[in-house]
Amino acid sequence: MRRPYFSYMEVHVYKTPSEVSQELAEWITNHIEETLKTKNIYTWCLTGGNSPKELYTLLGSAPYRDRIDWGKLHLFWGDERAVPFADDRNNAKMTFATLIDKVPIPRINVHVMNTELVPEKAAEAYATLLHRFFTAEGQTFDLVLSGMGEDGHTLSLFPGQPVIHETAAWVKAYYLEPQKMYRITLTAPLVNRAARVVFLTFGPGKAHALKEVLQGDRNPDKYPSQIIQPLNGELHWFVDEAAAAEL
């Protein structure tokens, strides 16, 4: 088994995707409550994809909605497809529909990637925004929620793309030829300084990639999720039994 070198890693396995979402809703709510006992704001980087929809719906409903001090949260996104906000493929659009429109968070605390700009400018603008919250060293987000595709990608770090190995820029835009689309993504140097990174992933289609990411030889070009290794923070995987079947 590949030995992780980050400070802490835990794999949380539950029977069904719904159980995973419920446990993670409780876990995130507890983390927000605990963190806000000692800090005034909680910075949370969100993920797109299908996996978080039930989680977001739970967090936008009682009892979680009422336990969270939404005025102290700042929401960001880990990646975005360079399509208008109104496009169903837009990650932020999905998050508004499932969570943000249901909770009393000030709009000024919700930091979407501006896909009206050309992608490189959108990445630059997002990096500038992030520099208002985080310094060049030390902890960044309180929480990064991430997903993993069947091909092992996370954020918009897709297999074989040079952006996987970015060491300086916090945000990058690039043309993803197989999808004929620009992607805008946070990079490992920023995400790996989060206090906690949580991957949420389900289903038999993810089982092989999950085994390779956690137990295979190091090969982030093939399995980009391996590049996410919080330096001083915690890494958690919330998965269902089907995704965990090959571990």
Ligand SMILES: O=C1O[C@H](COP(=O)(O)O)[C@@H](O)[C@H](O)[C@H]1O
């Ligand atoms: O392309 C993307 O996919 C991943 C994984 O999505 P899922 O539907 O398999 O959960 C997601 O984390 C990322 O934000 C999205 O842009």
